Amino acid sequence: MELFLTIFFGLCLFFPLLHLFHCMPWFREEDELVTLSPSTEKGISILVPSYNEAGIIETSIQSMKSLTYENFEVVYINDGSTDETFSILHRHLHLKPSAKIPIGKLAHNNVKKVYQSSLNPNIYVVDKMNGGKADALNAGIEYASKELVVTLDADTVLTAPSLKVINEKFANPEVVAAGGMVHVLQTKTSNPLKKLSLAGTKMLVRVQMLDFMKAFYVTKLSLARFQALAIISGAFGIFSKKMLIDVGGYRSSVGEDIDITLKIHRYIAKQKDKKILLITEAISYTELPETWKDLFKQRIRWQKSYMDCLVHFRSFLSKTVVTKAVSFFYIIESFFVGIVAAYITAGFFVASAFLNIAFVFLGFIIVYLSYIFLFNFIYNLLAIVQVKRYGFTFDKGDRLRLFNTVVYDVFIHRFVTMYFVMYGSVAYFFNRDWKKVSRTGRKYEVEPASAKVTTYRQNV
Known part of the structure; x- marks a missing residue:
């Protein structure tokens, strides 16, 4: 069990860390x-x-x-x-x-x-x-x-x-x-x-x-x-x-x-x-x-899309999993770390709550939760820094809004997203339809054709 937990935790840490560094300008x-x-x-x-x-x-x-x-x-x-x-x-x-x-x-x-x-x-x-x-x-x-x-x-x-x-x-x-x-x-x-x-x-x-x-x-x-x-x-x-x-x-x-x-x-x-x-x-x-209703529709469709292509391209993905990067990341990262890990994590918490065996996994749970909160806080900050590196800034008044959003994402939204992944992965096998997300009907400002065009270049 300890070996399994070590491998599981290692994979959950490896891929986010890999992307965190590999997206850098170097x-x-x-x-x-x-x-x-x-x-x-x-x-x-x-x-x-x-x-x-x-x-x-x-x-x-x-x-x-x-x-x-x-x-x-x-x-x-x-x-x-x-x-x-x-x-x-x-x-x-x-x-x-x-x-x-x-x-x-x-x-x-x-x-x-x-x-x-x-x-x-x-x-x-x-x-x-x-x-x-x-x-x-x-x-x-x-x-x-x-x-x-x-x-x-x-x-x-x-x-x-x-x-x-x-x-x-x-x-x-x-x-x-x-x-x-x-x-x-x-x-x-x-x-x-x-x-x-x-x-x-x-x-x-x-x-x-x-x-x-x-x-x-x-x-x-x-x-x-x-x-x-x-x-x-x-x-x-x-x-x-x-x-x-x-x-x-x-x-x-x-x-x-x-x-x-x-x-x-x-x-x-x-x-x-x-x-x-x-x-x-x-x-x-x-x-x-x-709205939450439309977000649910969108994210469940995304997850069904992933599962549909996993099934449809299973031959290509499995045959090239060690020779093509796209197959490796699609199966190892997206499927095992993105989907299977979500069920394993939920399973640990359910087992702890209903079987009263929390003490067996207490160390793992503490470490894993600390990882989730701390690492995702860092990940969010890096994303904001990356956007700035590529030339975008927010209004000064947005700093508090950004901070509140990061906190909300780390402590709440991550687990909502996990639910979307788990629900959508199962729902695909029972109902492959999807419902259209409603438009807000809002009118958005569009720059006129006569506006000065400056070719955007990344600030890296």
Whole structure:
């Protein structure tokens, strides 16, 4: 038992410590240090799958209109919305029928009609029968005419330099896919490349912001340097269109973002010259849930997504667990340390409470709880420092809010997250459906296209 506890505790400590150090500037890869200056702009198709997005779609439209990149198009895919989504698109874009035709490579539900904006000719709307997000993305790829494909959620807002930075990174022919950085839309300010604000935000939003900071600026950054990034966030992903077609597009599943990332990893497994990046200079903002009900929906879906891909890609992951970093971290860290460890931890506490054997594990429990509280406090502080290192600061009045959020995260939210992991992992085997998170309906300020654009560079 002591040996088991030692191994268990060691694994729980090893991976967070590894990411904590590996995200530091000393371990930057060549892709992060070298900036190519391509003489031409690659064509970029931005795909925005939209199902009942009336509460946020206007913000998305204004965001797309504000982008200053020249060679890009936007394709909204209205996936059988039953609300005012299409009407809002028509009202703001003045849609007219378009002669755009599909490439005929990927299957998807029937497209009723394709439209083009009379006001902004580079914006299109594909109006189709409902088929789910993966199906909508496949339809979008079919009608995309550019070399690169950017996938965004309808509530994601891009910052002005993002497409320029993407063009620079994909000038390297080895890059076939990448994830962008995702910040919280509720914390966006009029200076979205440098300033964040917590004024007016709820604790629930602030603690999710901490989750995103830790995920993107610590864990994902570290994993990307290992070429082990298993999730290109659905909120902001970038792909070679050819690669998306080569892997057969998106699979209809509960987790299309993990699925497409692992598909690409599997496809390039024997191509050592191909890589997947995390582009720290491509910044976006996405809206987060503001109620416990919606947070529960979101996190359970995330966990079901992980389990779905663990099952679907089990052959690839198991065969390459010792040869591919992505498989090693997906199975050893995410499954054993992230999921199995949650059940073991809960089991110890339940056994102690109901079997009155707390004295047997008292030392372990004290040490483990001390680790949880102290280490997670340090982890949160590091994430805040990392965000500052990459050029972002908070308002002075946010210091107390940040401190309160860190305390709440360490003593409460971590255990709530553990519950989400445990519940979602089991729920996957009984119900693989997922429920859409409600939009707040809030109107967000978007910088006008005439605003001065300064290419963001990390401060490291």
